[in-house]
Amino acid sequence: MNDRILLATFAHEDDLLAATAAVRAAGHPIVDVFTPYAVHGLDRAMGLRPSRLTWVCFVCGMVGAVGMLVFQHWTAAISWPLNVGGKPWNSLPAHVPVAFEAAVLLAGFGSVFALLWVSRLFPGRQARLVAPRVTDDRFVLAVDASGPGIDRATLERVVGQFDSLAIEEQTPRTGGKASC
Amino acid sequence: MTAESEAIRVQYPWLARLAVVGIGIMAVGCLVAPDRLWPNLLLGAYYVLTLALGGAVxxxxxxxxxxxxxxxxxxxxxxxxxxxxLASLLLAIVLLLGMGRYGWPHDGDHVPGTFRFKELWLTPTFWAARTVGYLVFWMWLARSITARSAAQDQPGSTAETAANVRLSALFLAIYAVTFSLASIDWIMALEPLWFSTMWGVYHFAGMFQSTLAVVILLALAWRQDHGPLAGIFRDDHLHDLGRLLLGFSCFWMYIWFCQYMLIWYSNLPEETSYFITRTHGPWGPVVIASVVLNWLLPFFLLLPKPAKRSAGAMARIAVLVLIGRWVDLYVMIFPATLTATDAQGVVHALPPTFGIWEAATLLGLATATAFCLSRTFLARPPVPRSDPFLREPSLAPCNSGSLP
Incomplete structure (x- = not known):
């Protein structure tokens, strides 16, 4: 998709945050931002839409809770009624702990596996690092420079005031998605 | 005084007037209907005390x-x-007035042998001495902590900050034990033959949840109309408090259900008496209301991120939680204190009531507390300006809404 990508490197998260906001305000498309750790406020600076993972988590949790309540009711009151201490067949309080645990379990697993699926993360996946030091102490802002109106000099003007260490051009080695 | 603080100060007169009206009706109630007013006073005083204690925690x-x-x-x-x-003084007076209302065997009643330890534990003198001990200990450490925080406003030294870490650790360790015992002595002892080992943590859950709701309400009130926290209390702080409120709503429900389920499951007569009074008959809907207000509504309303960043939504949820806390304490205290004895000599809880005495106590104590809190808050600088943790990250623009 992008045949030209400009990479601006920073040493501090504050510079990166400000530069990302400035690049976005200038109307240049941001491919992605690479950081060694989660930087607070970066999602807003990049203009990312709210994560849909919360909905996956909520739906999975609800499926776990309701599913387990129905299943326990079916086993204990319909399919094979059990007399436990003379309690009624459909003893809701006794079914709540398992429903709660199932809700937590499914919400947790659902979120993690949905994240891995969306990020295409699986064992043996080759890491494609935009620069080796983004796993250590450098922050890299990747800007799509394939369109008109942006080149190295333009980007330098926008991010130069935020102490960018270097601006390099990179052509993606593969044709795949550069974002993750 | 700046113009900002004027906006807060003008709230004083109507708060004070409402408080005077409420406390006036309460004073009449003390003479006209003492049996009805005392549970209200215990509820109100304990509510205010746990909020104050929750602030310290x-x-x-x-x-x-x-x-x-x-x-x-x-x-x-x-x-x-x-x-x-102030809250300790109020509660101490209420407890002193109501010592005779606790069901301990002060008249030489015969108690079953298994409750021998409880009989000794609830000896009125020992009970009163413990009460004074808890209150004095909490007041002393809370005062030490807040006084050091005020001393810290003079720039230059972090000695107070370090001292407060040690004091806080001491306070928390002893608080955990004393508050458990206090909740047993003051509320559980209303029904001296009943017991629950979840009681202390159940009270901690309700205490911290309602404290968070009050902190949210007060911070929002002092932020609006260019109040002292305008531009200081940010949406990020509100978001974090919202997460905590969501978490502690779930914690309250978790503990409430643990207590209920274990008693329901084992079905022992000496344990089920509490829930048979409350979940069967006219108190049932009140118990359901407390669960709805303390957990069901806050849980679903607080889940979406925008709600936790919205002042209007958070203020409404905080009010729901505070009403829920009142209902929760109402369910604990009223069936145990408002009782009638039938022809066979069996004691029954009266059905739930809400009339002038409940309304007056609520009005009087809520407005008096708000009035005192405003004065207390405005008496000191609204921000600990020399705290070493202030600049980062509490005031830094990270995670802020100022970015596009």
Whole structure:
């Protein structure tokens, strides 16, 4: 998709945050931002839409809770009624702990596996690092420079005031998605 | 005084007037209907005391964990903590007035042998001495912590900050034990033959949940109309408090259900008496209301992120939680104190009532507490300006809404 990508490197998260906001305000498309750790406020600076993972988590949790309540009711009151201490067949309080645990379990697993699926993360996946030091102490802002109106000099003007260490051009080695 | 503080000060007269009206009706109630008013007084005094204590616990917890996110609005829970002497005095008077209403065998009643320890534990003198001990200990440490926080406003030294970490650790360790015992002595002892080992943690859950709701309400009130926290209490702080409120709503429900389920499951007569009174008959809907207000509504309303960042939504949810706390305490206290004896000599709980005495106590204590809190809060600088944790991250623009 992008045949030209400009990479601006920073040493501090504050510079990166400000530069990302400035690049976005200038109307240049941001491919992605690479950081060694989660930087607070970066999602807003990049203009990312709210994560849909919360909905996956909520739906999975609800499926776990309701599913387990129905299943326990079916086993204990319909399919094979059990007399436990003379309690009624459909003893809701006794079914709540398992429903709660199932809700937590499914919400947790659902979120993690949905994240891995969306990020295409699986064992043996080759890491494609935009620069080796983004796993250590450098922050890299990747800007799509394939369109008109942006080149190295333009980007330098926008991010130069935020102490960018270097601006390099990179052509993606593969044709795949550069974002993750 | 700046124009900003004027906006707060003009709230004083109507708060004070309402408080005077409420307390006036309460005073009449003390003479006309003492049996009905005393449970109200116990509920109100215990409610206010746990809010003040909750403020101290909030400050102590954040101190020992080295938290920095809350420093910008820390004076709000500190204002709560500084209300402890007044709240303690109120509760001590209420307990003194009502000592005869506790069901301990002060008339030489015969109690079953298994309750021998309880009989000794609830000896009135020992009970009163413990009460004084708890209150004095809490007041002393809460005062030490808030006084050091005020001393810290003079720049130059971090000695007070370090001292507060040690004091907070001491406070939390002893608080955990004393508050458990206090909740047993003051509320569970209303029905001296009944017991629950979840009681202490159940009360902690309700205490911390309602404290968070009050901190949210006060911080929002002092932020609006260019109040003292305008531009200081940010949406990020509100978001974090919202997450905590969501978490502690779930914690309250978890503990409530643990207590209920274990008693329901084992079905022992001496344990089920509490829930048979409350979940069967006219008190049932009130129990359901407390669960709906304390957990069901806050849980679903607080789940979406925009709700936790919206002042209007958070204020409404905080009010729901505070009403829920009242209903929760109402369910604990009223069936145990408002009782009638039938022809066979069996004691029954009266059905739930809400009339002039409940309304007057609510009005009087809520407005008096709000009035005292405003005065306490405004008596000191609204921000601990020399706290080493203030600049980062509590006031830094990270995670802020100022970015596009």
């Amino acid at each position: 909030f400050v102590a917890l954040t101190d020992v964990s080295g938290a920095g996110w809350h420093v910008a609005f820390r004076r709000v829970p500190e204002a709560l903590a500084r209300l402890l002497p």
